[in-house]
Amino acid sequence: METIIDEFCDYRREKKQISENTLLAYRSDLQRLVSYMRENKIASFDQVTETQLNSFILLMERKGLKASSIVRLISSIRTFFDYLAKRGYVQDDPAERLKAPRAEQAEQEIISVEELERLFEMPDLSRPKGLRDRAMLEVLYATGIRLNSLLKLTMPQLQLQYRILLVKEQGEERVLPLGKPACEALEAYLANARPVLARAGSDPLLVFYNKAGEEMTRQGFFKRITTYAEKAELPNITPRVLRNSMITHLMNNGASYAGVHQLLGTKRLSAALNYHRQTQSIPELYKQSHPRA
Numbered sequence: 001m002e003t004i005i006d007e008f009c010d011y012r013r014e015k016k017q018i019s020e021n022t023l024l025a026y027r028s029d030l031q032r033l034v035s036y037m038r039e040n041k042i043a044s045f046d047q048v049t050e051t052q053l054n055s056f057i058l059l060m061e062r063k064g065l066k067a068s069s070i071v072r073l074i075s076s077i078r079t080f081f082d083y084l085a086k087r088g089y090v091q092d093d094p095a096e097r098l099k100a101p102r103a104e105q106a107e108q109e110i111i112s113v114e115e116l117e118r119l120f121e122m123p124d125l126s127r128p129k130g131l132r133d134r135a136m137l138e139v140l141y142a143t144g145i146r147l148n149s150l151l152k153l154t155m156p157q158l159q160l161q162y163r164i165l166l167v168k169e170q171g172e173e174r175v176l177p178l179g180k181p182a183c184e185a186l187e188a189y190l191a192n193a194r195p196v197l198a199r200a201g202s203d204p205l206l207v208f209y210n211k212a213g214e215e216m217t218r219q220g221f222f223k224r225i226t227t228y229a230e231k232a233e234l235p236n237i238t239p240r241v242l243r244n245s246m247i248t249h250l251m252n253n254g255a256s257y258a259g260v261h262q263l264l265g266t267k268r269l270s271a272a273l274n275y276h277r278q279t280q281s282i283p284e285l286y287k288q289s290h291p292r293a
Helices: 002-015 020-039 050-062 067-087 113-121 128-143 147-151 180-192 218-231 239-252 257-264 282-289
Strands: 164-169 172-177
Touching: 002 020, 002 067, 020 050, 020 067, 020 113, 050 067, 067 113, 113 128, 113 239, 128 147, 128 164, 128 172, 128 180, 128 218, 128 239, 147 218
Parallel strands: none
Antiparallel strands: 164 172
16 A cells, blocks of 8 residues: 555656645545555455445544544545546545535634645646646745736736846835746746737736636636645635734744735834844745745
8 A cells, every 4th residue: 555655656656746744644544545555454446345434534533633634634534535547546436525614713814834735736737727827826835926917917026037026015115035937837827828818909018817818807817726725635825924924924934023024015014023022035035934935
């Protein structure tokens, strides 16, 4: 069974280009399942039933695994058995109908780096809209800009050769660093998707087009991100969640309050109030603290 898990992880690393942290999360979740299978004398993955998977999830809940970990566990199992079914290791997919438990809170304000990477895996990069959506998600998390600024982003604001983004929010002009994943996602979108989405009457300066070649609406973007969150088994993901998560991840990695305050151009950072104020340059802060720098 471990050999098949290794094969699955190699596939996810090479074909899906996911991070080592996400692979470690997959391995941890699947090892839990393998331990359960051995305890219940289930010899191979093709012998696992939907009932057994539900029993396993209930057991993990009784053992005190928190709701967010259960959601991740179910997502890992579903992804793994989908792989097994497509490779012919199992005839029927017993995880196809597994459902995540209802979230304890109406809105999840923060997601982990591993959950974030699961979200970023959801857009279909073989399609123009998938390339666009991945680039938009990467830019949102990389910079923490507001959704309106993202939707109205223009080509002169992109300085990919310098890995920076020029923005003006609340009357203040700022230069924001862009991490390597965000730059690569933008380059792929600009080369392979933007020309396809553009129409005869499209604004030539606008970066992101909807299917009609026009500026995407807030409602349109919320619909896209909600769809990806559901596929990734992550409840209630919004641009605000991505922004709050970015703040938390930066500060967990040692960024200063003052540095994050300057980076985001905010009047108040509720997620940072319990941290000491220090002085730190934005490029230094970004390079040292952003998970996707």
